[in-house]
Amino acid sequence: MRSGRWAIALWASLLALSLLIVGRTEFVADLSFFLPGKPTQEQRLMVEQLRSGVASRLILIGIDGGDAETRARVSRAMAARLRGDSRFLHLANGETQGLEADRRILLEYRYLLSSQVDAERFGAAGLTAAVQDGLDQLAGSAGLLGKSLFPRDPTGEFMHLLEAMAAGHQPHLAAGVWSSRDAGRALLLARTAADGADTDGQAQAVMAIRAAFQTVAKAEAPASLQLQLTGPGPFSVNARETIKQQVSMLSGLGMLIIVVLLGAVYRSLPALLLGLVPVLSGALVGVAAVSLGFGSIHGITLGFGTALIGEAVDYSIYLMTQRERGAGAEGQARWLVRWLERYWPTIRIGVLTSLCGFGSLLLSGFPGLAQLGLYAMAGLVTAALTTRFVLPHLLPADLRLRDLEPFGRRLANFVARAHRLRWLVYLAFAAACVVLLVQRDSLWNRELAALSPVSAQDQALDMEMRAELGAPDVSYLVVVTAPTSEAALAGSERVGAALQKLIERGVIAGFESPSAYLPSQNSQRQRQASLPADAELRARFAAAIDGLPLQADRFAGFFADVASARQLQPLTRADLDGSSLALAVDALLVRTDAHWTALLPLRAVADQQQRIDPAPIRAALAGTGLPEVYFVDLKTESDRLYSGYLHEAIMMSFAGLAAILGLLFFVTRSLPRVLRIAMPLVIAVAVVISGLVVAGQQLNILHLVGMLLVVAVGSNYALFFDQSSAADAGDLPPRTLASLALAVSTTVAGFGILGFSSVPVLNAIGVTVAPGAVLALVFSAILARRP
């Protein structure tokens, strides 16, 4: 009894400590579950982009319903509200904003900004060519409109700048605002102040947009207008909502089923409550362990963890159902000693095999898997130890629960005849192997999108609005990092020159660069230096227009502008305030920690299905000789990352399986027995997986976790059958059979309910474990050696 008191004291203080940790634990539901813990440089850039890059902050807004005029009114009113909101950096809907400021800046600084300006262009021959070109343009269609600028800008630098900047995609306009091509939807584009990874900030932004729409649409016919929001922010906000909601609902439901089940079987409230003690202790310690190990716990781990209750409750079931009735305190002590002799070793091996399985997850580079592994290990060990050392001392001597002997005997009748069904099991195994062999190449889904909680419908809507808006999905990026913004701009200019050649070769259709809007100070000074002094310019210009129908004295504005351009301080980011140029620069030139990052999104050639061949890009970048330049292909990179996780997880699962087999051999010292224990588990996993494949599911990394669980849970069942046959004790005692039946029911309840989740990761675990556990028990019973 002394040891009992110590155990209870230790257990209570562990729970108190866990409770303290859990109280401070942050619960998250963002991308972090899927992002690498130890990234390479390219992965780090990718993660940075996914978490806080240009694209991660974009929210695409669509207004459906009503007529074009109504949608345009709503669009304008919403934009006006949101532009005054500090949660948004920028809101665009096609209204002309800041164009006057842009025009003023471009005109004033045109000789410092235009890439055409160099010494050659301002030589006599260069001037002649430029002015002749200008004259031809005057003759052309735009002549009547462009002519007013000709005397000030005879070399056409201003038009050149406008052309260079307007090269991107322009959305369609209807009633003065952006709209879809069929004009059925008004479109807006918001850039949030919060990072894409800041789900709280994104939730605030989404709420602000919805509120603005509600207020504005109220004045119109509210029922006919609908708001559509897509983009990384709204998606992660929705995903968090969904995960939160489903985790609490499904796990609550699973818990309820387990409680009802145990209540119905035990017919005793104290027994029911005491039976839950190990489980709840395990869950609490599991959360605390993950919190200590990772700093926070993901909603998905939590959802998985509550399902694990279905397994952890097994231990107390094995204890409670074996309990003998009455017999007083002394009888109880004798009973416990017998239980520890006959059942505890089997349970202990079961726990150890589970630890081997989940231990392999702990080493995964995929933080999500490592979390699940840690949670499961901490939870199961706690539940088992609580059952072994604490629970027996908590059971009151007069605890009465229903005797399961009669139920067990009925089960035993079935089991006795079960071995006749052997051939059926082998047949199922053979069929499963055939299915898996035939489908082996398409078995696994290697795309990260397979885990995305965003519905296919929402993804399609996002693609559609993105294409209409011409918003970057930033799949392909060249990233230049440097210690200063100036160096980053200079680097992006050199990269830009290399990319320009790739455009000419047809490798890419185009690119954006911060230096298109804000050239480096150095470039600006070089251009400035190539501008001739006033007297020299007048002389060269007079020579250049000799023979053209022009009089030099009409170009006083030109001479004055060049003279003042020679005196200008180079343009800086601060000079751009209030113009749309500032927004463009801020999106493409970002400060991160101690360094500056210039982003150059690439556009794929139209007929190449939005794909870009990385080889020539990498070659061109290597040719620049710049040290910190990377080509990032977000989709390929994230898929490669995930596929790497998957490969690693498969390898680790095999390692885990080998460890389990090794453990079993160590305990049984008999290869045939190891095979007999492993056989039903392997067949159960094969049958479940082939069943999923036949049902049209592609396997992802969480199915693998499910398989590990089937082996972990099933090994308990197989061990019980094995122990009894090894001890030549004949068939399993009826009460043990009954407890196994009850154990599998609770596991099915806990995990089966996850199968109804629309969150792919939870669903994958549910649909694997629930049928797998049942099959593992049934196959173990059928394949058990008869004495």
Added chain:
Amino acid sequence: MSRVRTRLLRFGFGLALCAAGGNLAAAPFGIVQLMQSMAESKPASATFSETKYLAMLDKPVESSGELRFIPPNRLEKRTLKPKPEMLVLDGDQLQVERRGKKHVLQLANYPEIAGMVESIRATLAGDKAALERVYRLDLRGGFNAWVLNLVPHDARVAGIVTRIRMEGARDEVRRMEILLADGDRSVMQIRPGIAP
């Protein structure tokens, strides 16, 4: 309702033509009838030559090329000389292609340009309402030889264009003169059909 009225008008126009016999000039000819016959015309191609008289230049500059109108709202202007250039007005988008680069302007963002290009397109399309949104219309002459003067009442357009004068015969525009607010002007001669 409007379709019925259009039919009646057409019928009335036909009657007037019949009654007038050979003497068309004497027939009651108005903007409604002109627009009506424009609206009925099929896709048309023409060659143009344009002369711009600009104060800043010692002598006028010339350009020439092809025009194509596809009812109701697509107008293509392909300049061949002195430099190739393609200008397409389609719906409320103006697309300019020059030196291998394509630019798309949304007319809604440029009311002055919109006013100018609308004058020729709305005339060709016979869209009287669109014309009258920007211009005061003054039609003289008869169906076989008419002159249509457009004077902007929209202030932004008036800041650039003083008057546009179109001359034509039947449902064809033959000459178009744009007089700008600063005194510069442009004259475009249009010949039906595309030269071989």
